[in-house]
Amino acid sequence: MSKNFAAISQSIVDAIGGAQNVAAVTHCMTRLRFVLNDESVVDAATLKAITGVMGVVRNEKQCQVIIGNNVSQAYAEVLKLLPEGFSASDDSAAPSKNKITLKRIGSGILDALIGTMSPLIPAIIGGSMVKLLAMILDMTGVFDKGASTLVILNTIGDGAFFFLPVMVAASAAVKFKTNMSLAIAIAGILVHPAFIDLMAKAAQGQKVEFIGISVTAVKYTYTVIPALCMTWLLSYIEKWVDRITPVVTKNFLKPMLIMLIAAPIAIMLIGPLGIWIGTGISAVVYTVHSYLGWLSVAIMGAAWPLLVMTGMHRVFTPTIIQTIAETGKEGMVMPSEIGANLSLGGSSLAVAWRTKNPELRQTALAAAASAIVAGISEPALYGVALRLKRPLIACLISGFICGGVAGLGGLASHSMASPGLFTSVQFFDPSNPMSIVWVVGVMVLAVVISFFTTLLLGFEDIPVETVAPKNTAPESTASAAFAVSQSAVK
Structure with a gap:
């Protein structure tokens, strides 16, 4: 992916109708979230074709542009293009003369929930990981039970929740x-x-x-x-x-x-x-879990990428936070994310292995590392799986299987950090040493199943664009064009 975020941001702002069409803008972990004055002037085809843009999600007057893990750098450049004194807040609740419908009400509630909770995620993740660290230190006996260091660590971690x-x-x-x-x-x-x-x-x-x-x-x-x-x-x-x-x-x-x-x-x-x-x-979420058990985790594992695509995954954030705060763990939504995130990583690895396109290979490798190591799956979802379609099907299959295994293993998260290799410690249960085996097994299974399922289903590779040298004879140019067309057919 290009690192020229100034150029990328300029192209994005131009494609959405210019700075004058931006009512508000903010960003989450991977997306620029624009609220537009006039949604009809957006050049969607140009926007999706911009190098560095992994995908676009549009809803009412919102236009979400998926950038990836470096979204904060693009966001900083976007702000430079907007008028001086521009308020960089997400206000999609701008007055509208459109008729009130159930769809608009639902969209407004979802937007209010996402817009409010997204800025708080870093503090919540940071606090939950500190609490997890305190739990591990207590479990390993580094400090005595009730030691002041442990009390302070727990207080630091609990501040964001309390x-x-x-x-x-x-x-x-x-x-x-x-x-x-x-x-x-x-x-x-x-x-x-x-x-x-x-x-x-x-x-x-x-x-x-x-x-x-x-x-x-x-x-x-x-x-x-x-x-x-x-x-x-x-x-x-x-x-x-x-x-x-x-x-x-x-x-x-x-x-x-x-x-x-x-x-x-x-x-x-x-x-x-x-x-x-x-x-x-x-009650609704966990009643379903109590009736369906491991199957509910499997279904959630398959549905998770689709929920992320629509932004509906943020609906579960308050429930996860409150459940962890009250009970110390969450055993339905978070365990389903392990298989979903790492499946997208494994599928991206398969694409990197099979593709003949150097640019796609680099994108797939970066996306795989993001999903597997950090648990940030949107680069893999938008940059690889959704773009090539069949890898997405492989991820849904793998997510269902691995979600079921996580449910059977009784895995539960003590934090709400995006599940990945570095954050897998959040699933370790001191009272159940086998939880380590289960979570490692689910992660390995997710990568392996999605990798081979993607290879089995195959995908339509993106052909490499070949530019003929300036001093090439007409015959050579025709031969090169024929070779490119044959490569595309293959």
């Missing part, structure tokens, strides 16, 4: 374009020690009221949905209060009214409702 509502509120405030400090302050109420103690008493049966209204006992630490819903509502409360407060009192009366209106609504209505929604989603 204060997750505050982090979600800050991220959602950017997404919904509302006051971040007010969003953080209201979310902070939910994790305040005095409020936590009050909720604990309410859970034990003690009556808790606010101005005569009963308050539902809810534990907000480690949760996502309540703070997300609360901040969305705050964005409307802030606009309404701004309209009714006199100009001379805005400095003190406006924030005071917002706090007095939003905080009680969050505590008595939005918070409990958000908890019920989050609990309901988790």
